[in-house]
Amino acid sequence: MSTIRFKALETTLSRKPVPVAEPAERRSELFGINVFGTNTFKNYMPKEAYNAVTDAIQHGKKIDRKIADQVASAMKAWAISKGATHYTHWFQPLTGATAEKHDAFFEPTGDGTAIDKFDGSQLVQQEPDASSFPSGGIRNTFEARGYTAWDPTSPAFIMGTTLCIPSVFVSYTGEALDNKTPLLRAAQSIDHAATEVARYFDKNVNKVIATLGWEQEYFLIDSALAASRPDLMMAGRVLLGQQAAKGQQLEDHYFGSIPERALAFMRELEIECIKLGIPVKTRHNEVAPNQFEVAPLYEEVNLAVDHNSLLMDVMSKVGARHNFTVLLHEKPFAGINGSGKHNNWSLATDTGVNLLSPGKTPKSNLMFLTFFINTIKAVHDYADLLRASIASANNDHRLGANEAPPAIISVFIGQQLSEVLDELERVTDGNLSPEEKTELKLNVVGKIPEILLDNTDRNRTSPFAFTGNKFEFRAVGSSANCAKPMTVLTTIVAEQLRVFKNDVDALIDKKGYKKDDAIFNVLREYIKASKKIRFEGDGYSEEWVEEAKKRGLSNLKNTPEALKVQVSKESISLFERHNVMNKTEIEARYEIELEEYIKKIQIEGRILGDLTTNHIIPTAIRYQNRIISNVQGLKDIFGKDYEEHAKEQINLIKSISKYINSILNDVEAMTEERKKANKLDHADKRADAYCNKVKPYFEKIRYACDKLELLVDDELWPMTKYRELLFTR
Ligand code: ADP
Numbered sequence: 168m169s170t171i172r173f174k175a176l177e178t179t180l181s182r183k184p185v186p187v188a189e190p191a192e193r194r195s196e197l198f199g200i201n202v203f204g205t206n207t208f209k210n211y212m213p214k215e216a217y218n219a220v221t222d223a224i225q226h227g228k229k230i231d232r233k234i235a236d237q238v239a240s241a242m243k244a245w246a247i248s249k250g251a252t253h254y255t256h257w258f259q260p261l262t263g264a265t266a267e268k269h270d271a272f273f274e275p276t277g278d279g280t281a282i283d284k285f286d287g288s289q290l291v292q293q294e295p296d297a298s299s300f301p302s303g304g305i306r307n308t309f310e311a312r313g314y315t316a317w318d319p320t321s322p323a324f325i326m327g328t329t330l331c332i333p334s335v336f337v338s339y340t341g342e343a344l345d346n347k348t349p350l351l352r353a354a355q356s357i358d359h360a361a362t363e364v365a366r367y368f369d370k371n372v373n374k375v376i377a378t379l380g381w382e383q384e385y386f387l388i389d390s391a392l393a394a395s396r397p398d399l400m401m402a403g404r405v406l407l408g409q410q411a412a413k414g415q416q417l418e419d420h421y422f423g424s425i426p427e428r429a430l431a432f433m434r435e436l437e438i439e440c441i442k443l444g445i446p447v448k449t450r451h452n453e454v455a456p457n458q459f460e461v462a463p464l465y466e467e468v469n470l471a472v473d474h475n476s477l478l479m480d481v482m483s484k485v486g487a488r489h490n491f492t493v494l495l496h497e498k499p500f501a502g503i504n505g506s507g508k509h510n511n512w513s514l515a516t517d518t519g520v521n522l523l524s525p526g527k528t529p530k531s532n533l534m535f536l537t538f539f540i541n542t543i544k545a546v547h548d549y550a551d552l553l554r555a556s557i558a559s560a561n562n563d564h565r566l567g568a569n570e571a572p573p574a575i576i577s578v579f580i581g582q583q584l585s586e587v588l589d590e591l592e593r594v595t596d597g598n599l600s601p602e603e604k605t606e607l608k609l610n611v612v613g614k615i616p617e618i619l620l621d622n623t624d625r626n627r628t629s630p631f632a633f634t635g636n637k638f639e640f641r642a643v644g645s646s647a648n649c650a651k652p653m654t655v656l657t658t659i660v661a662e663q664l665r666v667f668k669n670d671v672d673a674l675i676d677k678k679g680y681k682k683d684d685a686i687f688n689v690l691r692e693y694i695k696a697s698k699k700i701r702f703e704g705d706g707y708s709e710e711w712v713e714e715a716k717k718r719g720l721s722n723l724k725n726t727p728e729a730l731k732v733q734v735s736k737e738s739i740s741l742f743e744r745h746n747v748m749n750k751t752e753i754e755a756r757y758e759i760e761l762e763e764y765i766k767k768i769q770i771e772g773r774i775l776g777d778l779t780t781n782h783i784i785p786t787a788i789r790y791q792n793r794i795i796s797n798v799q800g801l802k803d804i805f806g807k808d809y810e811e812h813a814k815e816q817i818n819l820i821k822s823i824s825k826y827i828n829s830i831l832n833d834v835e836a837m838t839e840e841r842k843k844a845n846k847l848d849h850a851d852k853r854a855d856a857y858c859n860k861v862k863p864y865f866e867k868i869r870y871a872c873d874k875l876e877l878l879v880d881d882e883l884w885p886m887t888k889y890r891e892l893l894f895t896r
């Protein structure tokens with residue numbers, strides 16, 4: 168065994184769980200103690216300032232300078248009382264990660280003394296040195312700098328000794344340079360559109376928010392083992408490796424008892440999260456060995472996105488304390504399940520109603536059906552945009568890999584609701600007779616069980632499934648920033664609700680329909696028009712791929728293909744109509760996502776080149792030389808009869824040569840393709856080339872390396888193996 172591999176294993180085997188003392192306080196008492204939330208706000212701030220901020224959060228009102236000063240001074244007092252020394256605007260640049268630049272409160276006054284300074288201007292606006300964040304050319308085009316601005320709708324929190332202020336990141340010309348700004352704009356748009364529609368049913372509704380509950384999957388790998396694999400360290404996934412004799416086929420890990428070391432990590436993670444106000448609630452093993460999931464209670468979408476970004480950061484920090492490398496990659500290990508991040512999504516009113524939850528009365532059920540059918544219609548009309556929102560080099564490995572939803576977008580709603588929609592589809596064209604209306608209300612709409620939750624089939628193969636009181640977007644990748652898919656989903660549903668309102672009002676105003684008749688008529692047409700997006704069968708099957716093709720649904724298998732729709736005329740006009748993003752912002756994001764894709768494949772190609780030339784091939788040659796000496800020895804002993812004794816050894820020598828040759832040829836050919844790709848002038852062409860010309864070599868190279876792994880003496884093999892990575896505890 169190579170020294171590196173041996174040491175890594177030895178270290179791992181000697182680990183004990185890092186003890187985590189459950190704090191003296193109960194978790195309920197710890198919740199939010201590091202958050203400048205509503206209660207802290209009240210204690211530290213004058214009532215006037217408190218009301219102004221609440222107004223800003225609830226009604227989007229501006230906060231003036233005087234109030235900002237009061238908030239800043241309260242935040243500073245609170246943060247210092249909790250031991251904070253620095254503050255930072257915490258934001259989500261288009262890299263998908265989070266960014267922070269810490270400044271000290273401490274400021275010398277010039278007369279030999281110093282004060283703690285933090286006022287309204289520092290709270291409201293900061294200017295990070297933004298030149299190294301991707302901007303897709305926005306800053307170049309406008310020669311503008313970027314600044315961060317406080318987002319009062321997401322509370323400030325303390326990480327370590329730093330006060331973190333959730334912020335947006337925009338250029339001086341107003342273009343969003345981050346993931347949060349478009350999401351906030353989409354949230355505003357759906358508030359407007361959904362409130363208007365909800366008021367058909369309930370005049371008390373004045374505000375609608377989108378809600379998100381994410382479920383984060385991840386792998387825990389011992390950090391010594393992870394460090395022994397250059398591919399895991401640099402690409403987040405193994406590029407080589409023969410599967411272990413035992414994988415996940417026994418299904419003994421899922422929901423099984425959590426290994427002690429992992430449990431210690433989870434406990435500390437949960438305590439950290441709870442202090443930060445992230446309402447984590449669920450933890451369990453996932454399907455693959457060493458794969459786990461953590462999920463919180465749902466929250467308002469912007470806050471939930473912040474909390475997920477924060478969680479991913481906290482996970483790696485806590486992981487390090489427990490000697491774990493946390494893998495958030497969508498597919499760290501080919502051959503076993505990858506990781507996703509289900510996005511549970513719904514709409515909630517300020518009257519406390521979940522608009523995607525069936526109600527108690529026919530009227531509230533009609534409201535439910537309205538939002539339910541409009542969401543399906545939105546997914547039908549904008550399936551490709553939704554697909555684009557989850558496209559990444561990582562997620563390409565997972566979607567359609569027989570364990571994750573396919574790249575084909577479809578909606579699963581379960582048998583009961585399918586039957587309801589079938590009934591509604593038969594509603595009379597025009598005004599309904601009183602009998603028909605009664606029948607509908609009592610026997611169709613009225614029969615929707617109040618609690619569908621227990622009845623909904625659990626179709627795990629659908630990318631977008633209704634699960635009783637919310638839709639679950641399952642195709643989202645584990646390392647993604649949820650802001651992207653949430654911005655798209657929220658915008659397309661806002662658009663659909665806007666269209667719905669127009670359609671219903673037109674029937675009322677121009678054709679004299681009664682409101683309910685108009686709603687039934689419009690819903691009927693939407694059910695018909697969106698039928699092809701509904702699929703109740705096995706999304707993993709070959710038949711579905713065929714069937715989807717017949718239905719005319721897209722099957723965009725790779726990122727460069729999937730991303731293109733974002734810059735279509737229709738998409739740009741959609742996002743502009745809702746003030747979510749303008750053309751410049753959309754094109755910038757497209758550019759950045761293509762570049763990110765290209766870089767990822769490029770890096771993986773380089774790592775593969777290095778691993779094969781410097782690790783795999785030298786090892787294979789060493790082993791081959793040993794066999795050659797053996798054959799030579801046999802020749803010395805047996806003379807010309809040696810072949811009878813050395814037949815298999817000679818075959819082995821030949822096999823090794825074959826794989827060495829194929830690896831060397833493929834690595835060279837791959838490098839040539841990279842060079843060609845790099846010369847292409849447009850990012851979309853480069854991305855296509857990396858996808859279709861460079862990437863296909865990865866599998867060929869891996870195949871030959873994995874064959875060598877099976878042939879070469881385990882003692883010589885330099886790379887830590889699957890069984891060691893996944894089964895050492
Ligand atoms: P599962 O889907 O695993 O059976 P649950 O239905 O309890 O589990 O919820 C899974 C996730 O869905 C949780 O994060 C939960 O907070 C979230 N969720 C539940 N209701 C809503 C809602 N109305 N809006 C958004 N997310 C929700």
Ligand code: MG
Nearest residue numbers: 382509511639
């Ligand atoms: Mg779920």
